[in-house]
Amino acid sequence: MNYLQVTDLGGGQVQVAWHREGEVPRHCPEPVSFADPRGPRERGELRWYLEEYLRFPYGAERERAARVEQEMQQWGESLFAQLFTKAAFDPDPRALYQEAVREGLDQCELCISSEDPEFLNIPWELIRDPTPGRGYLAPLMGGLFRQRSGQKIDAPLRLSPEESFRILLVIARPYGERDVAFGTVARPMLEALRPLRPRVQLDLLRPPTFDALVDQLNTQRGHYHLVHFDGHGVFAPAGLVGGRLAQFGQGGGHLVFEKTDGSERVVSSHDLGQALATCRVPLFVLNVCQSAGRVGLSCPSRPCRARRGGCGPTRP
Secondary structure: OEEEEEEEEEOOEEEEEEEOOOOOOEEOOOOEEOOOOOOHHHHHHHHHHHHOHHHOOOOHHHHHHHHHHHHHHHHHHHHHHHHOOOOOOOOOHHHHHHHHHHHOHHHEEEEEEEOOHHHHOOOHHHOEEOOOOOEEOOOOOOEEEEEEOOOOOOOOOOOOOOOOEEEEEEEOOOOHHHOOOOHHHHHHHHHHHHHHOOOEEEEEOOOOEHHHHHHHHHHOOOOOOEEEEEOEEEEOOOOOOOOHHHHHOOOOEEEEEEOOOOOEEEEEHHHHHHHHHHOOOOEEEEEEOOOOOOOOOOOOOOOOEEEEEEOOOOOO
């Protein structure tokens, strides 16, 4: 797979590189200037759109959503114009992007590399090519991923031709009737995996408790290639006290599992990271709340390459 890489150099500078599979990477000889096109208001509007709007998509809220959707296009085109600008040096970012287009965007991934959580947290999925017939690049490309620039995160998978890719799915719904439907994420995921069977083995964790997860991973260490968590999450700012969020401790990301009685159990990213590292899980996928707000659920021990997804606006 080919990939375009955007590396954050700090100080409002980024460098663009083009990696054609099997060849020496080509880097732009000079950095280009970059600034997040969103301010605090825009970040708040995006968070509202992704996490609250569909809970009440009526009346004036629909007009507000239409404005946000228009702004999303503008943010995406600003990201594109800054990253893949036409410059005086050779090769310039625009030329490297055009090489990716000629090779086929579906054969190219976009890699965002940085040590800055705020930079990684920019909604790169919105990057948009204004060329007629293109638009948002995420659905056109082979993939989009973020990585830390100072620490390479490998997920070595040594599969024999006869071996299935094994996934453990954890679906936690501790809020009863007011919770999101059980199959909201699982159903489309199963449909997407259907053509790959029997190359993919999917197991469902029951009950969806943290203790059950640890027990299952410990009894089959190295068995699962990927753990997929579908549920609720929150980023608790450091120093937050009082109320229901007091249980989340002093900052960091947290996931909400169930207890054996079906009520909620909050688990810190530190505890989750330790469990995944101990049980040799190379890949971890999150579908959780507040994905639009902050990179807060990465495992502190960095045992896996974690990919985040938005749990959507219907989560409490």
